[in-house]
Amino acid sequence: MIRDPQDIEARSMKIIRSELKVPLPDEVMPIVMRVIHATADFSFAESMYFSPNAVRIMRDMLSRGSTIITDTNMALAGINKTAAARLGAELLCEMADEDVARTARDKGVTRASVCAARALERRGNRLLVCGNAPTFLLEIVEALKRKAHDDIAVIGVPVGFVNVVESKEALRASGLTCIASMGRRGGSNVAAAIVNALMYGIGGVRE
């Protein structure tokens, strides 16, 4: 049995490359490969959407210092902390915050949409990462339709059967810098894999 983590990783990527039947631009290849690595699901090679230059823009943002804000603590847990620290990126998820729960109750909205609204009120470069809650994504798309921000990029990969497909269609149509998994599939693991793949492609950042 192969036990060396780097060897396992290299062999995994070799298998993925050999089985990947869809031609992909060089820029997006490492992102799609890491999503397949995290899911063993090759359908992502056909379902992922990248806005123009999304990978370059997001890496540039991450390399200049940013806050990575997720809609679940699970996505946050999957992000490589060493790589984030190396980039000086702050990681944040407010879903378990008492204030967020109270505001959501008072307004009769989801906690995820309150988290998204709070993320939009912050300053500086922000990578907004949605692996679970369509309302997080929809709050962002609705707000930024009215006022575009060049310091915000979005990873939109919620998973599920209700509101999910629509939320990603809205993101794609928004013109925002984004990476999304169209259709029903996605998840916190996919979200974390995309963030990690973006970070690993920046000079000096290792897994």
Add this chain to the structure above:
Amino acid sequence: MIRDPQDIEARSMKIIRSELKVPLPDEVMPIVMRVIHATADFSFAESMYFSPNAVRIMRDMLSRGSTIITDTNMALAGINKTAAARLGAELLCEMADEDVARTARDKGVTRASVCAARALERRGNRLLVCGNAPTFLLEIVEALKRKAHDDIAVIGVPVGFVNVVESKEALRASGLTCIASMGRRGGSNVAAAIVNALMYGIGGVRE
């Protein structure tokens, strides 16, 4: 748009039920449905393995107080804390532990296999949950082949391309009380979904 979480959940489950083409025993149905809910991937309906009475045995164990030990902090993050507290279940992941890293370096093994060995040294009811690292699963199967424990049950759903299929085949062949996703697919999200589905089926525990 439907915004009420309980309504979204109910509609999601209705869609899953209507699209599920594989007949499944009543006992395993809620577990498989929650995995599909977490992944939008119906292939799990055909790939999941349940040892005899696995669901009943695991729920019985969880209802008597147990430690749920995961191989990733990501799986841990996805487990419903309120439900676990209600059952008096302790949640544990030692993957980021300094001691574990040191022992792994000294022995030349993976951190996951050290975590598994430490889990086996503990006492009491233990649900061992593997969503990522095949070496975590293989350590358990190897150790328990020599000495069976009736206070241990295993969820084996690592994802990936190297050692993964083999580790789950070994688990299935071990005779241990287990739930597994055969083949390459699985993940921390699948692991957490299974634990949550088990807990939600115990009287008095809610989502």
